[in-house]
Amino acid sequence: MALDIDDPKSGFRHCEVVLFINEEVTKNGGGPGFYLTFRSRPWKDIEDGLKSVVVDTQVPRSIKRACAWSALALGVRVAVRQREKQLRRVQQLHDQVEEHEAATWTLATDLQRLREERDEVVSELRSAKDNLKQVILERDMLQRRLVEFELSQRLLAHSRDADYPGTPPRALIIKENREALDTGFQDEQRAVSPKKAQMASLTDTLHGAEEFPASSV
Structure with a gap:
């Protein structure tokens, strides 16, 4: 199984979608290797890894399709990771704004x-x-x-x-x-x-x- 249904960082909310992707990966002769190798890497590395598989004439087309499904799942994971990063950044900016407002109020009072x-x-x-x-x-x-x-x-x-x-x-x-x-x-x-x-x-x-x-x- 490439994707773990219980993984909260996978980016998928429905287990039916996860099961379908896993079935497509398995049906095409793939396994969890590609997904596990790139699950913590940025999208640039994932795309480069998929390219190396796609351009390799020695790799069967079914395996290429299996890697493509894994790359799709990894793309969703990367998107979720970026979203969480942006939310943290927004929260930091919000906290800074509150600090500035508090400082402004203090200066106005003084x-x-x-x-x-x-x-x-x-x-x-x-x-x-x-x-x-x-x-x-x-x-x-x-x-x-x-x-x-x-x-x-x-x-x-x-x-x-x-x-x-x-x-x-x-x-x-x-x-x-x-x-x-x-x-x-x-x-x-x-x-x-x-x-x-x-x-x-x-x-x-x-x-x-x-x-x-x-x-x-």
Whole structure:
């Protein structure tokens, strides 16, 4: 018997077909030799083996027919083997597609998380900028109040000492204190200039973050 009815890799689904091929091989004087020799070989080798039998003038025609039936059965076997190989390849491609989709989803999730973190940082920087402005305004106001208070104290002291000889005129005291007030603010502005530079840098950072393009997922 050339073909085994119970062989799942033969490619045949009906035992009647297998029995018929075996009968034709046996009827023409053939045996399982040709089929067993080439059952694990590619079609190219099977066809070459059949050709060597067909062109051999010493081989009876009946044997050639028997080998042809075996080659037919081997062709079905090869087709099944190729189909299984293609199915495995399709499954591999399918798995790769799923892996790529999973990776794409992960990247999209990471991108969304980074965008949310960026927005949060921008909000914190904007809040810090507003708070810094408010602190500077309050500091300037308190400084002016302090200088004005010192001026009022000096004027009050002058009014008490006005009857004493050598006391500077009231107008001169006011002028001196106004000059001191202006000088104090100028010194403070020079001291604050590094802080202004920091605020400018903070503003640039906010602007850069707000202009960052939002990538679509």
